[in-house]
Amino acid sequence: MTTLALGATLLGGPASADVHCSVPLADWQPREALQRKLEAEGWTVTAIRADDGCYKVRATNARGERLEGKFDPARLEPVRRKTQEDDED
Template identity: 55%
Template sequence: MRKIIIALVLTAGFGGTAFASDKCTVAMADWQPREALQTKLEGEGWKVRSIKTEDGCYEAYAINAEGKKVEAYFDPQTFQSVDMKIED
């Protein structure tokens, strides 16, 4: 019985860690094209340098409307911001 409990605790611990590393969990079939994200951002005054896929999200390297360099993550289905790092 003790071995079963230990195995369950270890499985839950590792499973949670793997899941936590993904910022977005949208099925690929539900993704919008990255060009649509670029168009949206440029419409908001951003200068997009590149967009790639990272942690299940779109990751954009850009200059935002305030003129700051950003590394921003977006949900690929809704284009909602998930995380953003502003560089100095």
């Protein structure tokens, strides 16, 4: 699986489909904070939802590639992401 590196915050990390976050709900940052962060890095966010205790994001980049990622809801750091290319492999 190819990992996506967009901006300094999207480097490395697990690429497992079975990623779960275990952050108490009281510690979650708002979805809007994650959206602002990703848009500043060039993402066009189309959806953010809770999934397995993480934020799951669907977006596109400047080249029009579809992006999908899971983010820690407290730190807003990626725990898993993939691109449209990954689906075609």
